[in-house]
Each structure stands twice: as structure tokens, then as C-alpha cells.
Amino acid sequence: MRKEEEILLEDVHAKILSYLDNPQIKPIETVENIKKDFNIKLGSSSDFNHIRTSVDKYLQYSTKTSSSNFFNQLYGGFSITGHIGEMLSSITNNSMYTYEMSPVSTLMEIELVEKMSSLVGYENGGGIFVPGGSNGNLLAMLAARQKKAPETMKKGLFKTPELTLFVSKDSHYSMVKSAIQLGIGMDNVMKVDTDSEGKMLVSDLERLIKKSIGKKQKPFFVGATSGSTVRGSFDSLNDISKICEKYNLWLHVDGSWGGSALLSKTHRNLLEGAEKSDSLSWCAHKAMAQPLICT
Ligand SMILES: Cc1ncc(COP(=O)(O)O)c(C=O)c1O
Structure with missing residues (x-):
């Protein structure tokens, strides 16, 4: 230099x-x-x-x-x-596309994903760093769509019954945006009512799932929020996971900002039941004060 x-x-x-x-x-x-x-x-x-x-x-x-x-x-x-x-x-200006290109950061990513997965309570959880919470929610919805409607990988949405998904009315707007991006459509995002604290009403969730099945649609995804953007409320993951199990739905937890409560002995109970989810997004650039973007 x-x-x-x-x-x-x-x-x-x-x-x-x-x-x-x-x-x-x-x-x-x-x-x-x-x-x-x-x-x-x-x-x-x-x-x-x-x-x-x-x-x-x-x-x-x-x-x-x-x-x-x-x-x-x-x-x-x-x-x-x-x-x-x-x-x-x-x-170093390395890219994460191959191990050869970025050996150390690849190992660091693996280490962090293992640590964060174990904090959630996943056994053998996998994961990836993505550009932001919105992108994490999009990726989760895509994974759910591949798992619950695998034919979409080859045929797109043309051979599949209308897919529907369920989020609380206090959920982050990226859920609707992801549904648009994945070709599911905003009309197929069912907004579940919340209680006075802003938590998803599980009875309303089940009502909307049944209504959707009655219309011959295919419910596939529930997005719970752990730390809602405006009110900071945490949905009841244990109760929601029971509904997901009953109707065979993918459970995603949007812990973009509230996920960091998993690091606190006092507050980690807010995410009780997170280990029963299929996916969880967590932004270290929010409550962990890391530089943007770190999800
Ligand atoms: C609950 C929740 N989910 C997702 C996001 C999106 O995160 P990002 O801005 O990192 O894409 C936010 C951002 O405020 C949020 O509060």
C-alpha cells in the first residue's frame, strides 16, 4: 500500500x-x-x-x-x-459460494448456525446466513412450499391446489411480500386475529384453516411471530405447533427481532416451543447490535 x-x-x-x-x-x-x-x-x-x-x-x-x-x-x-x-x-472480500473461496468464514457460519440452532432447541438443525429478516421469511416460505407441495419444483404452481398460509394480523409485512414473490398471492395470506396483547389467537387460526380446507384450498404454512414489529408480542408457539401438527402444516417462527431473547435466561421462555418449529429466522443486526445485515 x-x-x-x-x-x-x-x-x-x-x-x-x-x-x-x-x-x-x-x-x-x-x-x-x-x-x-x-x-x-x-x-x-x-x-x-x-x-x-x-x-x-x-x-x-x-x-x-x-x-x-x-x-x-x-x-x-x-x-x-x-x-x-x-x-x-x-x-478479504471473499464470497461464500465455495469453501475454497472462503474457508474461514464458511467454518464460522457453520459454527454460528450450530450454536443458534442449539439455542432454539433443534437437534441437528441446519441453516444459512441471509440478507435480512424479510429474506429469512421468504426462504422459510420457499422451503415450506417445496416440502408441502414438492410438485411445485418442477411444475410451478400450475398443478397444485391453491396454496394458503396463515400469519397474525400483527405479523411483519415481509410475509405478504414473500407470498407475492413466490406466486402464492396476497389473497391467499390469511390474517389471523390477535388478542389484546397482540398475540395470535389460536382459535381463530384453526377456524381459518378449516375454512380454507372447506374451500378445497391447500393450507401449507403458519408464520408465528416472536417479537412483533410494533408491539413486541410473542405468539404462543406451543399452542400453534399443536395446530400445525394436527393439520400437517409447516411452522415458521419469525424471530427476526425477538429471537435474541433465546440468549437470556430470564426471557427465553417467551420462545417456549420454538424447538417444535420447522424454521426460525433471527437477526443479529437487531437486538444483538451487530452491523447490518446479519440474519
Ligand atoms: C418481526 C420482523 N420480521 C422481519 C423483519 C424484517 O427484517 P429485515 O429488515 O432485516 O429484512 C422485521 C423488521 O423490522 C421484523 O420486525
């Missing part, structure tokens, strides 16, 4: 450290003023002073999610180990 590049890197890291120490959370400037002050037009990548100014302006006008006073989305905090991991993955 050239000397000037080394100095630039050191300068940028110093800027990052002082950004972390600055208590300001939200930029107070309007978009118009930011545009006036920060020239974001593409410049020369060899103009190191322009890069220094751009880094300053970028940090000055960014919302600081690492502050303990940041309460907007479901994530926050700064993790020194997460930051080191981000730097390593960027510097």
Missing part, C-alpha cells in the same frame, strides 16, 4: 472514532441544506482531500443508530467485534 493511502486510512479511522464519541443523533439540517453543503457528485477517487471531506460530511449528516438514545427502528448499538468483522470481510 502506498504511504498516502496508509495515511488516508488512519485519518478515516480517526474520523470514525470521533463520530462515535459525538452525542448528536439526528442531523438537524434539511435535505436542501445538506445538498448545498455536501457535494455528492462523483469526483476523482484519487483526490484524497475530497475523500476526507466527503467522509466528514457523510458522518456529519448520518443518523447515529449506535446511540443509546436512538429509539426509531428495532436495532441500535455499536459492537466493536461486529465492526472488526465488517472490516475483515471487506478487506
Whole structure:
């Protein structure tokens, strides 16, 4: 590396450290003023002073999610180990498509999946890191569709009765989005009522499953939520798993933000019954304060 590049890197890291120490959370400037002050037009990548100014302006006008006073989305905090991991993955720039390409990160993925599976209570659980909770829910729904309607792998949805799935009305919008992406359609997402705490009403779940069977549809998937986005409620996984067993449905747990309760001796009971599910999504970039995206 050239000397000037080394100095630039050191300068940028110093800027990052002082950004972390600055208590300001939200930029107070309007978009118009930011545009006036920060020239974001593409410049020369060899103009190191322009890069220094751009880094300053970028940090000055960014919302600081690492502050303990940041309460907007479901994530926050700064993790020194997460930051080191981000730097390593960027510097090594490996891809996860083969072991040969990324031996260490492949082994790390296996280790983490084993650890997280054992916390859920799965025996010989498998898994994969994906770009976000929405993507985890999509992948779970795809796995459920392959398992419960395997003919879809060859024939698409053309030779299958209308597939239906069930989520609470407080579930994350990615469930509906996934149904659209998989060709199941938003009209086939049955929204189950919730109780006064925002938990899925299991009696309403069974009512909707029976109604769907009565219409000659094919129920295949129930998406329970462990930590709902707005109210933070946890569905009763034991009760829901009994219904899934009775009607032979795939049970997915969207633990995107509440999954981290599995790490707490005091709160892990909120996910009691998770080990009976077929799949679970869990975002370390939410309640575990790891950098985006880590699911
Ligand atoms: C319950 C739940 N599921 C899924 C998601 C989607 O996660 P991501 O933004 O990582 O795709 C969220 C995000 O807020 C969520 O709260």
C-alpha cells in the first residue's frame, strides 16, 4: 500500500472514532441544506482531500443508530467485534459460494448456525446466513412450499391446489411480500386475529384453516411471530405447533427481532416451543447490535 493511502486510512479511522464519541443523533439540517453543503457528485477517487471531506460530511449528516438514545427502528448499538468483522470481510472480500473461496468464514457460519440452532432447541438443525429478516421469511416460505407441495419444483404452481398460509394480523409485512414473490398471492395470506396483547389467537387460526380446507384450498404454512414489529408480542408457539401438527402444516417462527431473547435466561421462555418449529429466522443486526445485515 502506498504511504498516502496508509495515511488516508488512519485519518478515516480517526474520523470514525470521533463520530462515535459525538452525542448528536439526528442531523438537524434539511435535505436542501445538506445538498448545498455536501457535494455528492462523483469526483476523482484519487483526490484524497475530497475523500476526507466527503467522509466528514457523510458522518456529519448520518443518523447515529449506535446511540443509546436512538429509539426509531428495532436495532441500535455499536459492537466493536461486529465492526472488526465488517472490516475483515471487506478487506478479504471473499464470497461464500465455495469453501475454497472462503474457508474461514464458511467454518464460522457453520459454527454460528450450530450454536443458534442449539439455542432454539433443534437437534441437528441446519441453516444459512441471509440478507435480512424479510429474506429469512421468504426462504422459510420457499422451503415450506417445496416440502408441502414438492410438485411445485418442477411444475410451478400450475398443478397444485391453491396454496394458503396463515400469519397474525400483527405479523411483519415481509410475509405478504414473500407470498407475492413466490406466486402464492396476497389473497391467499390469511390474517389471523390477535388478542389484546397482540398475540395470535389460536382459535381463530384453526377456524381459518378449516375454512380454507372447506374451500378445497391447500393450507401449507403458519408464520408465528416472536417479537412483533410494533408491539413486541410473542405468539404462543406451543399452542400453534399443536395446530400445525394436527393439520400437517409447516411452522415458521419469525424471530427476526425477538429471537435474541433465546440468549437470556430470564426471557427465553417467551420462545417456549420454538424447538417444535420447522424454521426460525433471527437477526443479529437487531437486538444483538451487530452491523447490518446479519440474519
Ligand atoms: C418481526 C420482523 N420480521 C422481519 C423483519 C424484517 O427484517 P429485515 O429488515 O432485516 O429484512 C422485521 C423488521 O423490522 C421484523 O420486525
